[in-house]
Amino acid sequence: xxxxxxxxxFVLCRALGPEHQLTLRHAVKLASALWGDRNYAxxxxxxxxxxxxCAQTLGLEHAHTVAAMDREASMKRLVKKRSGDLAGAALVxxxxxxxxxxxxxxxxxxxxxxxxxxxxxxxxxxxxxDAKDLRIACLLMSNERDGSEHPQTLENARR
Numbered sequence: 001x002x003x004x005x006x007x008x009x010f011v012l013c014r015a016l017g018p019e020h021q022l023t024l025r026h027a028v029k030l031a032s033a034l035w036g037d038r039n040y041a042x043x044x045x046x047x048x049x050x051x052x053x054c055a056q057t058l059g060l061e062h063a064h065t066v067a068a069m070d071r072e073a074s075m076k077r078l079v080k081k082r083s084g085d086l087a088g089a090a091l092v093x094x095x096x097x098x099x100x101x102x103x104x105x106x107x108x109x110x111x112x113x114x115x116x117x118x119x120x121x122x123x124x125x126x127x128x129x130d131a132k133d134l135r136i137a138c139l140l141m142s143n144e145r146d147g148s149e150h151p152q153t154l155e156n157a158r159r
Contacts, residue, residue, distance in 0.1 A: 002037050005030040019057045024050055024064070028071070040079055047072045066103045070110075073099065077117070086125050093118040112141050 009030045012023040027050050034043035051072045054065040073096040080089040097114035104110050115134050122131035142152045 002033040005033045019053050024053060044075045047075050086121055090121045093121055107141055112138050
């Protein structure tokens, strides 16, 4: 499947150019396939290229650019965690959380997910006070959005 996605991407690059929306859409699919094949470095390189192209052609505020930057940051976070660079992962997670707060809003589930990821990393780094503050904020958000009996709220309460 990855071979086919790679072929389609290269054909579209030649036919339409790398900045064309259809080419970028297929680049995202290829990056996802590469990630699924555990080819993390190549997937991340391609995702960085996608985010740069979107920013250049669509602008930083465009929804596709925001999504591409979000995917890039998520990939970087996982690569850093897998390599044991928890401090680097915390920096990327902080950026991602702030990015999601700005574009998705303070109360969006994606923002909360970023807060939970950062709290987990801060706990691993022994920054327990900041991790606790984030966990409490997540619990309050879940309770407000979903109610006190919702599974997400109960899970946040257990942490």
